[in-house]
Amino acid sequence: MKLVRCAALALLFAAAAGAAEVWYEAYDAxxxxxxxxxxxxxxIRLKSAIKEGPRPGRRVRTYGxxxxxxxxxxxxxxxxxxQQRHAEAxxxxxxxxxxxxxxxxxxxxxxxxxxxxAAEAAVAPRTAKVDPPKPTAEPSPRAxxxxxxxARATLPSRxxxxxxxxxxxxxxxxxxxxxxxxxxxxRPTPESRASTARPTDDRRQQALRAFFGGDYETSQRLLDxxxxxxxxxxxxLFYLGASYAAQSFMSDTQRDQLQRQAKLRFxxxxxxxxxxxxxxxxxxPRILRLFEQSGS
Amino acid sequence: MSSRHAxxxxxxxxxxxxxxxxxxxxxxxxxxxxxxxxxxxxxxGGAFIAVxxxxxxxxxxxxxxxxxxxxxxxxxxxxxxxxxxSIAANTSAFRDASVSTTASFTGSVERTSxxxxxxxxxxxxxxxxxxxxxxxxxxxxxxxxxxxRRTLQRGATVSHSRRALLGGPPGLEDTTTSSALDDRExxxxxVLVSSLAASVHPKLLFGVSLNFWRxxxxxxxxxxxxxxxxxxxxxxxxxxxxxxxxxxLSGSARQGFAGxxxxxxxxVRPTRKLRLGLVFKGPFTMELERLRSFESDLEHRGPDGNAxxxxxxxxxxxxxxxxxxxxxxxxxxxxQDALVLSADxxxxxxxxxxxxxxxxxxxxxxxxxxxxxxxxxxxxxxxEVLWPTRTSPSGFAYDPSDPYRAxxxxxxxxxxxxxxxxxxxxxxxxxxxxxxxxxxQFFTDTxxxxxxxxxxxxxVGVSWKNLSLDAAFVRQEMHYSLDYSERVPSRxxxxxxxxxxxxxxxxxxxxxxxxxxxx
Numbered sequence: 001m002k003l004v005r006c007a008a009l010a011l012l013f014a015a016a017a018g019a020a021e022v023w024y025e026a027y028d029a030x031x032x033x034x035x036x037x038x039x040x041x042x043x044i045r046l047k048s049a050i051k052e053g054p055r056p057g058r059r060v061r062t063y064g065x066x067x068x069x070x071x072x073x074x075x076x077x078x079x080x081x082x083q084q085r086h087a088e089a090x091x092x093x094x095x096x097x098x099x100x101x102x103x104x105x106x107x108x109x110x111x112x113x114x115x116x117x118a119a120e121a122a123v124a125p126r127t128a129k130v131d132p133p134k135p136t137a138e139p140s141p142r143a144x145x146x147x148x149x150x151a152r153a154t155l156p157s158r159x160x161x162x163x164x165x166x167x168x169x170x171x172x173x174x175x176x177x178x179x180x181x182x183x184x185x186x187r188p189t190p191e192s193r194a195s196t197a198r199p200t201d202d203r204r205q206q207a208l209r210a211f212f213g214g215d216y217e218t219s220q221r222l223l224d225x226x227x228x229x230x231x232x233x234x235x236x237l238f239y240l241g242a243s244y245a246a247q248s249f250m251s252d253t254q255r256d257q258l259q260r261q262a263k264l265r266f267x268x269x270x271x272x273x274x275x276x277x278x279x280x281x282x283x284x285p286r287i288l289r290l291f292e293q294s295g296s
Numbered sequence: 297m298s299s300r301h302a303x304x305x306x307x308x309x310x311x312x313x314x315x316x317x318x319x320x321x322x323x324x325x326x327x328x329x330x331x332x333x334x335x336x337x338x339x340x341g342g343a344f345i346a347v348x349x350x351x352x353x354x355x356x357x358x359x360x361x362x363x364x365x366x367x368x369x370x371x372x373x374x375x376x377x378x379x380x381x382s383i384a385a386n387t388s389a390f391r392d393a394s395v396s397t398t399a400s401f402t403g404s405v406e407r408t409s410x411x412x413x414x415x416x417x418x419x420x421x422x423x424x425x426x427x428x429x430x431x432x433x434x435x436x437x438x439x440x441x442x443x444x445r446r447t448l449q450r451g452a453t454v455s456h457s458r459r460a461l462l463g464g465p466p467g468l469e470d471t472t473t474s475s476a477l478d479d480r481e482x483x484x485x486x487v488l489v490s491s492l493a494a495s496v497h498p499k500l501l502f503g504v505s506l507n508f509w510r511x512x513x514x515x516x517x518x519x520x521x522x523x524x525x526x527x528x529x530x531x532x533x534x535x536x537x538x539x540x541x542x543x544x545l546s547g548s549a550r551q552g553f554a555g556x557x558x559x560x561x562x563x564v565r566p567t568r569k570l571r572l573g574l575v576f577k578g579p580f581t582m583e584l585e586r587l588r589s590f591e592s593d594l595e596h597r598g599p600d601g602n603a604x605x606x607x608x609x610x611x612x613x614x615x616x617x618x619x620x621x622x623x624x625x626x627x628x629x630x631x632q633d634a635l636v637l638s639a640d641x642x643x644x645x646x647x648x649x650x651x652x653x654x655x656x657x658x659x660x661x662x663x664x665x666x667x668x669x670x671x672x673x674x675x676x677x678x679x680e681v682l683w684p685t686r687t688s689p690s691g692f693a694y695d696p697s698d699p700y701r702a703x704x705x706x707x708x709x710x711x712x713x714x715x716x717x718x719x720x721x722x723x724x725x726x727x728x729x730x731x732x733x734x735x736x737q738f739f740t741d742t743x744x745x746x747x748x749x750x751x752x753x754x755x756v757g758v759s760w761k762n763l764s765l766d767a768a769f770v771r772q773e774m775h776y777s778l779d780y781s782e783r784v785p786s787r788x789x790x791x792x793x794x795x796x797x798x799x800x801x802x803x804x805x806x807x808x809x810x811x812x813x814x815x
Contacts (some may be wrong), residue, residue: 021498023568028365052568054633059720061633063363064350065336065757065764066814067725 021045023053024062027072034075039083046076058101071096074112081115082214086122093119107279111212118213204236211239212282216246227265234273238291241265242278245287259290266294332356333372333415333436335810339755339768340714341731343638345626346563346573350764351417351812354432354491357575357626358503359561361430361493367420367815374414376440378804379407408443410484414808419491428495439485441513447477449521468528475521475543483513485553499566505559509582512552517590519545539598547590547609555582555619569630577622579645584653586613608660615653617683620645620707634718642710646738649705651683684738706746709736714753729755729768741776749774749802762814770806775799 030045050072054060060070073096080089093116102109207222220243226236241262248258269276280288334352337344344352348360351370383403417434453471488510493503526538557580563573589610596603624642631637655677662670682705714731735749750773757766777799 022565025365025498054568059723059725061718061725062365065725065727065759065766065812066365067759 021048021052023049023051024068024070027053027068027070030072030075034079037082039079042079043076043083046072046079050076056096056099056101071101073099077112077115077119081119084122086119090116090119090123107282111282114209114212118209121209207243208239211243211246216243216250219243220247227268232268232272234269234276237265237269237272238276238278241269241291241294242283242287245290246284249286262287262290263294266291270295333374333808334370335372335755335766335768335808336716336727336729336757336764338770338806338808339729339731339753339757339766340636340638340716341712341733341751341753342710343626343628343640343712343714343731343733345561345575345624345640345642346571346628347626347636347638348561348563348573351419351432352415352810353493354417354419354434354489354503354505355415355436357561357563357573357624358432358491358505358559359493359501359563359573359575361419361432361491361503362428362495362501363563364419364421364430367418368812369418369815370415370810370812371413372415372808372810374410374412374437374809375807376408376410376804377806378409378443378802379405380445380800380802381405382800403448405446407445408440408804410440410442412437415810430493432489432491432493434489434491436487436489437484438487438509441484442482443479444481445477445479447475447479449473449475449477469525470527471523471525473521473523475519477517477519479515479517481513481515483511485509486511493561499564501563501565503561503563505561507557507559509553509555509557512550515549515551517545517547517549519543521545537599539596539600541597542595543592545590545592547588549586549588551584551586553582553584555580555617557619571628571630573624573626573628573640575622575624575626577624579621579648580619582617582619584613584615584617584651586615586655587611588613603663605661605663609657611655611657613653613655615651618648618650618652620647620649634720636716638712638714638716640710640712642712644708644738647705647707649683649738650680652678652680654678705738706736706740708738710734723760725759727755727757727759727766729753729757735772735774737774737776747774747776755808757810764810764812764814766808766810766812768808768810770804770808772802772804772806774802776801 026045027049030042030049033039033042033045049070053070053072056071056073058069058071059067061067073092077089077092077096080086080092093112097109097112097116102112203222203226207219207226210216210222211219220240223236223240223243226232227240241264244258244262244265248255248262251258278288278291331338331342332344332352332355334344334350334355336350337347337352337356340347344356346357348357349363350360351364351368352372353360353363381403413435415434415436417432419430419432421428421430423429451471451473453473454468486509488508489505490508491503491505493501495501521543523541523543524538525541526536528536558578559575560578561573561575563571565571587610589608591609592607594605594607596605622642622644624640626638626640628636628638657675659673659675660670661673710733712731712733714729716727716729719726719728731753733751733753735751737747737749739747741747751770753768753770755766755768757764759765
């Protein structure tokens with residue numbers, strides 16, 4: 001019995017010496033807090049997970065044979081963004097973008113790039129005010145490299161699995177004006193370079209940025225204009241429906257009307273391209289559910 | 297009873313004694329009281345007390361359940377092949393009015409082969425006032441009792457009668473015996489477990505399991521033997537005459553276990569890379585009921601005439617086993633994200649295990665015709681013996697006066713070491729596992745030294761999304777020798793010398809296949 005008592009005491013001391021939270025439980029709690037739009041709680045839990053947890057990556061083991069995509073920087077960037085702390089969001093998101101976790105072709109990389117653009121747009125006017133001699137908000141390549149270098153050193157070189165679905169993250173409206181600024185962290189692809197030359201694609205990109213930034217009224221307005229054009233794409237019609245759907249979830253008085261509009265646009269998108277499928281990692285499951293209902 | 301019958305009885309008794317020497321009780325590992333289940337754990341050599349972070353956790357350390365974040369269900373299937381070989385050469389000398397020497401050879405091969413579900417569980421995490429709990433219900437085959445054993449015995453006795461000293465004619469008698477036994481037992485002891493674990497602190501987990509022990513086994517046995525006893529008079533006639541006894545036996549036995557025990561566990565995670573575990577399996581009383589019956593027929597042919605005799609035997613036994621406590625401690629270290637190293641030490645206090653029983657037996661012995669020769673003998677006994685040393689493999693207590701069985705019984709110790717390395721590819725993870733263990737048995741060898749069982753294990757698996765499939769192979773070997781020698785002085789000039797020696801080995805191969813689904 002003496003041995004048992006000694007062992008029990010040793011366990012208690014060891015526990016007392018340990019840190020306060022298990023990293024994956026903190027991360028899980030953070031994801032739940034994000035879903036509940038409890039940004040300060042999410043921030044605390046994410047920072048706890050980052051402090052205690054392993055290197056971010058895809059297929060990171062939590063316990064047993066349970067694996068998760070662990071990209072807390074991405075969620076932290078989002079949390080900062082939702083709290084209008086765009087400079088911090090920008091820093092976190094740039095770290096994730098520079099970490100090499102996602103290939104350029106990954107939808108997640110595109111989503112992160114769009115979030116970076118939105119954050120940069122929000123940061124740009126402030127930067128201009130603070131530093132009048134430098135009218136551009138674009139940080140120098142050298143400074144950006146320095147900012148992301150620590151993350152690059154610690155993150156896995158090439159992951160192979162999708163990150164936590166951005167669709168699980170509720171989107172909040174932002175009142176900040178948005179201006180597209182291209183940074184070294186999000187260099188334009190040839191496609192996007194080409195698209196900047198066309199006003200229609202410009203509007204589409206602007207609309208999508210507004211959508212992923214949570215400004216659904218703007219995305220709806222811009223996409224409505226595109227849908228009224230000559231040949232709207234199924235994607236345009238889908239995101240128009242998604243904009244209506246997102247607004248419906250936040251409206252008590254016009255919920256049914258907005259959802260009807262959403263379903264109409266979804267149905268049009270289906271007619272345009274019966275094979276069209278939205279990426280579930282980019283869009284909320286509730287919106288996808290409405291999309292599915294529109295086809296039944 | 298004629299002198300030849302007495303000699304035949306002596307030879308038979310010696311052979312039976314030799315059989316007892318050769319048939320050792322199973323190892324504590326085979327008893328399964330301190331080993332859990334699951335291909336992942338057993339692939340790591342069973343060093344899982346500090347790891348215990350999947351649906352098989354309750355069988356190793358109930359505290360490990362509190363690690364689970366999501367509901368899980370698991371199923372483990374086991375294939376067991378075990379072979380026990382024993383060879384014993386037995387001699388005895390008995391001196392009184394005659395001088396007799398008996399030599400016998402006993403070879404026994406016991407094979408256990410079973411294919412059955414080993415573990416099924418379902419666990420569910422929940423929170424009460426912010427504290428995380430995980431409940432689990434599971435079933436485990438805790439003790440595998442199934443086996444199929446064939447035993448061959450050969451023996452010879454030579455006796456020089458000195459009856460001349462006492463006024464009778466001197467003579468030389470010799471007896472040869474042979475027998476073949478075939479035992480087949482099926483079943484095992486199962487445990488239904490209800491567990492609850494709580495994360496009382498993010499780094500400190502506690503768990504408790506309530507174990508309901510049930511079920512048992514059925515034994516079918518049959519044997520055939522032949523004894524040829526010859527005698528030659530040393531008087532002037534020198535005549536030699538022989539008699540032959542043929543015996544057949546068929547019997548059955550049932551035993552059922554019932555008991556309730558409690559396991560307590562704790563796990564502490566001082567850092568992300570280190571985990572310590574402690575488990576205590578409390579002592580408890582296991583109720584045991586046994587019923588045995590057999591029928592044997594003996595056909596005697598000889599110069600003194602032919603005769604048939606039969607024996608009908610029934611025995612009812614009720615007892616309780618003071619099952620010993622088990623204490624285990626483990627450590628798991630994760631130097632890299634893909635690598636886990638673990639080590640356990642476990643002890644079970646088998647020196648304190650006792651079996652108290654009472655049995656009532658009835659033996660009907662006689663000649664089928666005429667019935668008047670039949671005798672009925674009833675016997676009742678209350679006794680306390682060591683468990684499991686003082687019980688035969690078929691589960692019945694040996695004679696407490698048996699000198700070999702009177703040896704003390706040791707506590708067992710197990711040391712286990714394991715590692716797990718993860719290889720990931722796209723959305724798949726492939727764990728590779730290896731382990732080794734040492735298991736000191738509760739019985740001793742000839743010199744009273746520890747008998748060690750050694751084992752190695754290897755395992756592989758694949759994990760994809762919410763499904764994990766694992767396989768493990770465990771190989772275990774135990775070699776020991778039992779040399780026994782004793783001189784038993786008896787009345788006056790009588791002296792009995794018993795000697796037995798021979799190697800024994802137990803080898804077992806186990807294959808575990810596990811599936812774990814997370815919801």
